[in-house]
Amino acid sequence: MPNRERNGTTPEAGYTIAMTTRMTSRSSVTVVLLIASLAGAGAFVGAQARGNDVTMAVGQSVAVAGTNLTVRFERVLNDSRCPTDVQCITAGDAVVLVAAEGGGARETGRYELHTANSNREATHGQYRLAVVGLKPLPTSTRPVPAGEYVLTLRVSRPDPDK
Numbered sequence: 001m002p003n004r005e006r007n008g009t010t011p012e013a014g015y016t017i018a019m020t021t022r023m024t025s026r027s028s029v030t031v032v033l034l035i036a037s038l039a040g041a042g043a044f045v046g047a048q049a050r051g052n053d054v055t056m057a058v059g060q061s062v063a064v065a066g067t068n069l070t071v072r073f074e075r076v077l078n079d080s081r082c083p084t085d086v087q088c089i090t091a092g093d094a095v096v097l098v099a100a101e102g103g104g105a106r107e108t109g110r111y112e113l114h115t116a117n118s119n120r121e122a123t124h125g126q127y128r129l130a131v132v133g134l135k136p137l138p139t140s141t142r143p144v145p146a147g148e149y150v151l152t153l154r155v156s157r158p159d160p161d162k
Contacts, residue, residue: 069103073151083140100124130154
């Protein structure tokens with residue numbers, strides 16, 4: 001019996017060995033990609049640390065502490081992020097609609113912000129609004145109901161050197 005399990009001739013052992021190998025190689029690739037992306041985003045990480053993070057449920061408005069800015073998480077326009085129980089080639093993307101008022105702008109602004117590409121942020125008046133995260137992630141068997149989304153947004157002053 002131990003020989004059969006070690007050689008993977010039983011269905012259970014073969015599945016376990018294959019699954020462990022697959023998960024290990026995917027985990028290694030994920031770690032390498034994560035390190036590479038962080039290395040290229042060093043300047044952006046520093047800029048993020050200077051801001052205020054605000055977390056809002058759908059339909060909720062928040063007055064940003066220490067500013068005259070109010071932001072509102074209107075809704076999720078699209079969510080094509082990779083489900084948590086599936087292995088995807090890309091992480092996918094979600095698009096949220098955020099409204100901002102005050103902050104040195106003359107009018108209320110409405111911005112479509114993405115979770116996974118270069119359109120993660122917008123400037124409203126004297127402030128930069130950037131998506132930090134959107135929860136929960138979908139699963140393959142259950143899309144996220146519209147009322148369950150929670151958005152974390154980073155509010156900061158734009159870098160004057162840019």
